[in-house]
Amino acid sequence: EVRLVESGGGLVQAGGALNLSCTASGTTFDDLTMGWFRQAPGKELEVVSCISRSGSGIRYSDSVKDRFTISRDNAKKTLNLQMNSLKPEDTAIYYCAAVKNLGPWCSESRYEYDYWGQGTQVTVSS
16 A cells, blocks of 8 residues: 655744655555645645656645745655745645556645645744
């Protein structure tokens, strides 16, 4: 079965940076469309970014565009999210998600994703 494990969360001051990683096991990583989602206290789960199987298709939410960069290393079975210029409103639990054989694109809908990590906390202080 597909297993996703996130790492890299923590506490950072506003304006700082963090890099999140997600390692996948139990399947061929190249078959997985990947996404990052987050949930802030009292708020709904929202998409942050997604990336297609080949890495050629990428989307960002408007709130993180130009600050966050998603990437994947298929050889290392790893998904990354480089987060720069962090803001207090970026505080949330960040989840890595995956779906098999979605096609040459990625989806911003959480309902498309079948596999989820346990989440990693990101806290940005003002």
